[in-house]
Amino acid sequence: MTDSSVAKQLVDAIIANLPEPAPGLRPVHTIGVGVDGYFIASEVARTFCIAEHFKGRRIRASVRFSNGFGGPQQHDGWSDVRGMATRFHLRDDMQDGPATDLIATTLGEFFARNVEDFFEFTRIARQQPVQKQSPWRKIFDMLQLKAPVRDPYPNETTNTDAGALSYANRYRFAQLAVFQAGVIGAPVSYARATYHAIHTFWVKDPHGVRRPVRFSWQPVAGVCTTDPTAAPVDKYLRQELEDRLRRWPARFMLMMTIGEAGDALDDPTKPWPAKRVRVVMGTLTLTNLAKDQVADGERISFNPWHLVPGIEASEDPILEARREAYEVSRKMRGGCPLHRRQADAA
Ligand code: HEM
Structure with a gap:
């Protein structure tokens, strides 16, 4: 297990890279919005996993959507990774009863295999002044099979793109994630992005068979990003969601991809082949923005290790590192303690 001093160093490394400190807030995914909803598992879900929320009854859910940037500045319209953290409340009659979390982002793969890679990334991918690259430079980069730096958005004076690209150009394992991040853009809505x-x-089925799986959320409304040539707006995602939910609920399908022999189980930089079996595990229906954005958004602390019987973490070193790093961050910002019976027992 990652010890708490490494966890503290991880959080400190993130904070050291912030353009502006954000005391009392999350050091990354700082800007977010809490949403209420419920999850109903599909018919087949229980045949693959015995976890409580896959048994088929209606499960109350709290979701926090977020922009990936760290710091209090809100730039919804900039190119950025987005987050979707979901808490499944397993007892409806208890406000703080047993629950389990699923944390996802719009990146399909991660840029680091372990904490050493992560530290190296934070050293190289530092905030730097951005400059618009000439078209010739971009062509030259592409001829060398290097990804060109994207154009800055209006008012974007610094970012980590150039450093992230030089990291990806040095370390092949990071290329998929860094290139994805470079072209990710801004969603027209938090409800119109895919989150992984x-x-x-x-996961364990009722016969005790264990299968390696990866989860992702597919938006029923479809994926759509804004036009990067049109001037993006700094603040629209929260309002858009509020307006959308006033008209109609937003839905996501929980997809579970089943790994096969030879698939990377402990390396989050490696994708699985596209032809793997995917099962619809259920539908999340989002109904309204949380009335109390502090309790049901900002102060929640999600943790990928907040699991229940039927779902176990793999030995992925990044997943391992997140367990304590999120706790350190939670304590630093004064977030609510987790219900971690399962994690503590592991
Ligand atoms: C070593 C790798 C990582 C480190 C050190 C790290 C660190 C952190 C920290 C410190 C927070 C704030 C936690 C809090 O204060 O509650 C956070 C939030 C978040 N992280 Fe990571 N993270 C890592 C990898 C990942 C990965 C692989 C994902 C993709 C699933 C991810 C997705 C998120 C999301 C969506 C949030 C916001 C959750 C919320 O709304 O509360 N992170 N991360």
Whole structure:
């Protein structure tokens, strides 16, 4: 297990890279919005996993959507990774009863295999002044099979793109994630993006068979990003969601991809082949923005190790590192303690 001093160093490394400190807030995914909803598992879900929320009854859910940037500045319209953290409340009659979390982002893969890679990334991918590259430079980069730096968005004076690209050009394993991040853009809505939990988890079926799986959320409304040539707006995602939910609920399908022999189980930088079996595990229906954005958004602390019987973490070192790093961050910002019976027992 990652010890708490490494966890503290991880959080400190993130904070050291912030353009502006954000005391009392999350050091990354700082800007977010809490949403209420419920999850109903599909008919087949229980045949693959015995976890409580896959048994088929209606499960209350709290979701926090977020922009990936760290710091209090809100730039919804900039190119950025987005987050979707979901808490499944397993007892409806208890406000703080047993629950389990699933944390996902719009990146399909991660840029680091372990904590050493992560530290190296934070050293290289530092905030730097951005400059618009000439078209010739871009062509030259592409001829050398290097990804060109994207154009800055209006008012974007610094970012980590150039450093992230030089990291990816040096380390092949990071290329998929860094290139994805470079072209990710801004969603027209938090409800119109696909979110991936990235890591492998093990699920247990009613016969005791364990399978390696990866989860992702598919938006029923479809994926759509804004036009990067049109001037993006700094703040629209929260309002858009509020307006959308006033008209109609937003839905996501929980997809579970089943790994096969030879698939990377402990390496979040490696994708699985596209032809793997995917099962619809259920539908999340989002109904309204949480009335109390502090309790049901900002102060929640999600943790990928907040699991229940039937789902186990893999030995992915990044997943391992997140367990304590999120706790350190939670304590630093004064977030609510987790219900971690399962994690503590592991
Ligand atoms: C070593 C790797 C990583 C480190 C050190 C790290 C660190 C952190 C920290 C410190 C927070 C704030 C936690 C809090 O204060 O509650 C956070 C939030 C978040 N992280 Fe990571 N993270 C890592 C990898 C990942 C990966 C692989 C994903 C993809 C699933 C991810 C997705 C998120 C999301 C969506 C949030 C916001 C959750 C919320 O709304 O509360 N992170 N991360």
